[in-house]
Amino acid sequence: MNTTNHQFRLARRPVGAVQRADFDYVAEPLREPAEGEVLVRLEYVSLDPAMRGWMNESKESYMPPVAIGEVMRAIAVGRVVASNNAGFAVGDHVSGLLGVQEYAYSTGQGLTKVNPALAPLPLFLGALGMPGLTAYFGLLEVGQPKEGETVVVSGAAGAVGMVVGQIAKIKGARVVGIAGGADKCRYLVEELGFDAAIDYKSEDVGRALKQHAPNGVDVYFDNVGGDILDAVLGKLAHGARIVICGAISQYNNTTAVKGPSNYLQLLVKRATMRGVMVADYYPRAMEAITAMGGWIAAGRLKTREDVVAGLETFPDTFAKLFSGANNGKLVLKVAP
Amino acid sequence: MNTTNHQFRLARRPVGAVQRADFDYVAEPLREPAEGEVLVRLEYVSLDPAMRGWMNESKESYMPPVAIGEVMRAIAVGRVVASNNAGFAVGDHVSGLLGVQEYAYSTGQGLTKVNPALAPLPLFLGALGMPGLTAYFGLLEVGQPKEGETVVVSGAAGAVGMVVGQIAKIKGARVVGIAGGADKCRYLVEELGFDAAIDYKSEDVGRALKQHAPNGVDVYFDNVGGDILDAVLGKLAHGARIVICGAISQYNNTTAVKGPSNYLQLLVKRATMRGVMVADYYPRAMEAITAMGGWIAAGRLKTREDVVAGLETFPDTFAKLFSGANNGKLVLKVAP
Structure with a gap:
């Protein structure tokens, strides 16, 4: 297992299009998860337009902005590699707001288990996410x-x-x-x-x-x-x-x-x-996932993922959303 | 009875604020109402912000624009002075899209009888209109x-x-x-x-x-x-x-x-x-008029009319709506 976690931390509030210099790419030593925590190794990070709003200083939004110095907020899917939380076992696949990084600690709050036998992992960030x-x-x-x-x-x-x-x-x-x-x-x-x-x-x-x-x-x-x-x-x-x-x-x-x-x-x-x-609809998520899972299985709902490899490409890959260069759901592949 | 009808006809499409020169003030001889028509002597003309939109050339509106040369469209209340329509008797008070003029011919379509014993006539252009x-x-x-x-x-x-x-x-x-x-x-x-x-x-x-x-x-x-x-x-x-x-x-x-x-x-x-x-709600008008009439009678709903005398003041009086110089419902008093 690696002993280092690479992360993108917000260095300053972007003006206009996001630039590489708006982030610090940081290496941090990994530690054991604390009591109640799990350690997740991220496999795919979701790149969504809403993330651009999270980078802005804003009083009237639905979420607080990402603070300067904080790991950039993002939804991701990964695998539990160490657990100090009875709700999650090593090997479980999970999704949640895990951030633009290789590893994330989580108390389990907001973390959802996903079943990789049901669909390829990127789908849980796209049509099933x-x-x-x-x-x-x-x-x-x-x-x-x-x-x-x-x-x-x-x-x-x-x-x-x-x-x-x-x-x-x-x-x-x-x-x-x-x-x-x-x-x-x-x-x-x-x-x-x-x-x-x-x-x-x-x-x-x-x-x-x-x-x-x-x-x-x-x-x-x-x-x-x-x-x-x-x-x-x-x-x-x-x-x-x-x-x-x-x-x-x-x-x-x-x-x-x-x-x-x-x-x-x-x-x-x-x-x-x-x-x-x-x-607002998260409590009804299963209703949608059941319906859409059925349509996907029946070939009535097609999905398309634009998978870009390499956490370190984050700022440039994120920019594809705004130039329209992506085709379908844009995700970063993190784990090799 | 007068034999002449004074009217404001749209002379050109206003650019910005309405000017006197956007209208022709015209005198027309009166005639007897044709078969099915009534002749209404206008008492009060309603001046409403929506009229400004009616003066514009527009394809995507809820009503066709007033044509160049046409009498300016306006809601008004008046009294039937001659009738060739079994639905209306001389002396009836009516309201409808009668235009910015002293007299109007109507087939009765869109014409509503109002009861001047229930409320002062300008109210039928305001709170009860x-x-x-x-x-x-x-x-x-x-x-x-x-x-x-x-x-x-x-x-x-x-x-x-x-x-x-x-x-x-x-x-x-x-x-x-x-x-x-x-x-x-x-x-x-x-x-x-x-x-x-x-x-x-x-x-x-x-x-x-x-x-x-x-x-x-x-x-x-x-x-x-x-x-x-x-x-x-x-x-x-x-x-x-x-x-x-x-x-x-x-x-x-x-x-x-x-x-x-x-x-x-x-x-x-x-x-x-x-x-x-x-x-869209005209079919349910009586529901509103009954409720509001009750509130007015009980002193719970106050009304205020800003009555300006003189049809010929129309362009200047209309401009009060946009400068905010009017107090409450703006109406032109037409009949002396």
């Missing part, structure tokens, strides 16, 4: 698509978006994805069965929606904010539901977030805009 | 305030806002009004019984909300948009409901509407933003 639950409950509880309705999702080739679109198809909706680039758009239509895809990098989103959602957008699941949110607001159907899940186009802003200029369409179209916060 | 119904259904159906919750309303001294705040008080909420100027704020607290009022012209709205809504805003009824909407979004309680009724701060914009930069608070606070369109 936080992004999947976000997609499932955000779409079904907040968006509430009905059969035959038109569902539009942005960031459609990302970890949340690809699940949103496929669940919407399973529920009988017509699904239009918005993504960046011809390859992603082809993947959405040809591999995932979306009815249409709009390449926001080469198409006018408003005009394309007119073509692909001629009766208006009934449900919009928004992962990106900015101009795309405005374009969709301009094409709502009567009684539309807009699920606000994120705004990746705005997370690196050095100026104020761009609010949706077209928000008065909520009035014209009697529409609702509501936020979804996945943590 | 479109603004009152907007307040009643917007607050109770969309905002759904619960006893003890904090309700904040902007444009609080306006036709809609003053009714919203008083109904919220009747329903047991703590009510904070946002209005422009010390006089209006004093009126809200001392005359209408609001718990607090914030003068956005002299106070920092965010800081004042911290003081007057220390547990956060449960329901926000927004009539103004812009910076005030952002300030309230920054102070939401968990599960807040935001009722989008209008955005008077943005209607004279010559640039794009300012979208709410703080809209991601919908996510952080699991909040809902929804538009209210009063027309």
